[in-house]
Amino acid sequence: xxxxxxxxxxxxxxxxxxxxxxxxxxxxxxxxxxxxxxxxxxxxxxxxxxxxxxxxxxxxxxxxxxxxxxxxxxxxxxxxxxxxxxxxxxxxxxxxxxxxxxxxxxxxxxxxxxxxxxxxxxxxxxxxxxxxxxxxxxxxxxxxxxxxxxxxxxxxxxxxxxxxxxxxxxxxxxxxxxxxxxxxxxxxxxxxxxxxxxxxxxxxxxxxxxxxxxxxxxxxxxxxxxxxxxxxxxxxxxxxxxxxxxxxxxxxxxxxxxxxxxxxxxxxxxxxxxxxxxxxxxxxxxxxxxxxxxxxxxxxxxxxxxxxxxxxxxxxxxxxxxxxxxxxxxxxxxxxxxxxxxxxxxxxxxxxxxxxxxxxxxxxxxxxxxxxxxxxxxxxxxxxxxxxxxxxxxxxxxxxxxxxxxxxxxxxxxxxxxxxxxxxxxxxxxxxxxxxxxxxxxxxxxxxxxxxxxxxxxxxxxxxxxxxxxxxxxxxxxxxxxxxxxxxxxxxxx
Numbered sequence: 001x002x003x004x005x006x007x008x009x010x011x012x013x014x015x016x017x018x019x020x021x022x023x024x025x026x027x028x029x030x031x032x033x034x035x036x037x038x039x040x041x042x043x044x045x046x047x048x049x050x051x052x053x054x055x056x057x058x059x060x061x062x063x064x065x066x067x068x069x070x071x072x073x074x075x076x077x078x079x080x081x082x083x084x085x086x087x088x089x090x091x092x093x094x095x096x097x098x099x100x101x102x103x104x105x106x107x108x109x110x111x112x113x114x115x116x117x118x119x120x121x122x123x124x125x126x127x128x129x130x131x132x133x134x135x136x137x138x139x140x141x142x143x144x145x146x147x148x149x150x151x152x153x154x155x156x157x158x159x160x161x162x163x164x165x166x167x168x169x170x171x172x173x174x175x176x177x178x179x180x181x182x183x184x185x186x187x188x189x190x191x192x193x194x195x196x197x198x199x200x201x202x203x204x205x206x207x208x209x210x211x212x213x214x215x216x217x218x219x220x221x222x223x224x225x226x227x228x229x230x231x232x233x234x235x236x237x238x239x240x241x242x243x244x245x246x247x248x249x250x251x252x253x254x255x256x257x258x259x260x261x262x263x264x265x266x267x268x269x270x271x272x273x274x275x276x277x278x279x280x281x282x283x284x285x286x287x288x289x290x291x292x293x294x295x296x297x298x299x300x301x302x303x304x305x306x307x308x309x310x311x312x313x314x315x316x317x318x319x320x321x322x323x324x325x326x327x328x329x330x331x332x333x334x335x336x337x338x339x340x341x342x343x344x345x346x347x348x349x350x351x352x353x354x355x356x357x358x359x360x361x362x363x364x365x366x367x368x369x370x371x372x373x374x375x376x377x378x379x380x381x382x383x384x385x386x387x388x389x390x391x392x393x394x395x396x397x398x399x400x401x402x403x404x405x406x407x408x409x410x411x412x413x414x415x416x417x418x419x420x421x422x423x424x425x426x427x428x429x430x431x432x433x434x435x436x437x438x439x440x441x442x443x444x445x446x447x448x449x450x451x452x453x454x455x456x457x458x459x460x461x462x463x464x465x466x467x468x469x470x471x472x473x474x475x476x477x478x479x480x481x482x483x484x485x486x487x488x489x490x491x492x493x494x
Contacts (some may be wrong), residue, residue, distance in 0.1 A: 009183060011354045011422065012178050012186045013418075014071065014074075014186060015381060016227050018174060019054075019060075019372065020235060021049075022441075023049055023441040034075060034111055043085060044170055044274055047275060047373070048172045048374075052461075053456075053458075054465070058098050058156075059102075062103050062157045063095060064177040068178075069124065075150075076115045079147055079151065080120065081149070081150075082120070082151070082155040083137055085123075085135075086156050087153070088158045088225055089123060096123050124137065129409025131176075139151075150179065150180065151179075154178070155176050155378040157173070157376030159374040185423070185428040187421055192253060194252075196413075197415075198413035201324060204229070204237045204455055210412035230335070233334040233335040236327065236337050238276060243287055245415060251469050256291075256292070257287070265361060265396075265401070268365075271383055278359065282354065283345060285357055290318050303348050317340045362385075364388075368438060399422070402418050402419070442463045466493060466494075468492075469491070470491055473487045474487065474489070475489065
């Protein structure tokens with residue numbers, strides 16, 4: 001295990017989550033929209049969560065932070081770094097300080113001290129990768145000028161897509177907060193052994209501010225944040241960036257890709273929907289086989305023959321360096337940078353190796369994720385929380401075992417980071433409570449879903465907030481002597 005070259009280990013000691021109670025079953029959604037449930041179930045999942053009319057990315061983030069502090073009995077005065085990873089923030093000036101202010105007031109109302117005044121409060125934005133960048137920033141802080149303190153990084157997002165779009169069934173909302181410190185009790189994060197990749201991809205998944213212009217917020221506090229995206233192109237970007245980040249890690253650690261991938265038992269990848277991490281890890285496995293020994297190459301060749309593809313042509317494609325950004329052209333029909341690989345993948349999915357090398361390694365927590373939808377920055381830590389809890393129930397992880405994680409930010413960047421399970425991971429996992437968070441839900445009918453999705457208040461919602469933050473009201477003053485137009489004011493409901 002790499003312990004920062006005999007320096008102090010730094011990592012995660014706790015996780016806490018918040019998801020809105022409002023749930024849409026995808027089987028119901030298929031009936032409402034004339035979509036095919038068997039296909040949606042196989043590719044996407046079972047259900048997703050929708051934010052409520054008095055919720056925002058800040059209310060969810062602050063609720064997750066409050067839960068983290070309470071569940072792990074954190075001394076707020078030791079927190080010297082509070083980072084917010086999100087792509088759903090609605091204030092272009094303030095970031096994590098909003099969350100800090102909300103939490104401070106709630107703590108003081110409970111007779112507890114606020115978070116340290118000397119706490120840094122950055123916001124990290126890069127699509128779904130912002131939370132991972134926040135975690136890396138927190139670890140670097142703890143390794144340098146923040147040594148001896150604690151850090152919290154909260155990943156919070158609202159994934160919304162226009163009704164009728166291909167992204168609609170992959171929606172979701174929620175937040176996960178992480179407690180980081182020296183000598184962690186849950187998992188050591190090995191940054192020196194991680195791999196990075198980035199490349200500008202133009203229009204894979206974007207959120208230009210022009211989408212906000214002219215929105216009516218008279219009925220609720222919601223700002224609708226539908227992205228500009230291109231599905232098939234997004235898959236290509238995900239695969240290519242994953243491959244580059246893995247390659248960077250292989251070189252840093254002098255690893256044999258095939259041997260390394262087979263040695264792992266558990267992997268967590270960014271999960272916008274069910275099929276995407278399976279595809280990313282499976283393609284990475286095929287690439288690893290192409291650089292393996294004779295037996296590895298023979299296995300890969302068997303898939304090629306079944307797909308009627310010459311192994312030499314596949315090898316040439318895998319050695320090529322496609323310019324993925326060149327595929328961002330509306331005149332193109334083909335958005336795949338590796339068409340032969342994708343054809344071989346379809347054969348590989350039917351093989352006995354696919355279950356052992358792909359699905360089994362993605363198994364921990366995967367069933368819970370079928371009912372969560374896409375959480376953008378919070379998708380990866382949510383999967384980890386669910387996976388650690390399942391591992392605790394099954395006894396399927398051990399102290400010192402490596403768990404590989406991959407964070408991804410649409411089109412442009414990826415981070416592959418190895419985690420090593422710490423001595424106290426069982427006790428730390430027992431406090432996560434992710435299963436409890438997922439248990440409570442208010443199922444929406446079609447009219448309620450449409451209303452909440454479209455920024456209106458839904459009728460007959462049987463839910464009273466408890467132990468969470470809500471938007472109390474939004475400022476409307478625009479006078480010369482005082483202006484708070486558009487500023488959200490929050491309240492903690494105990």
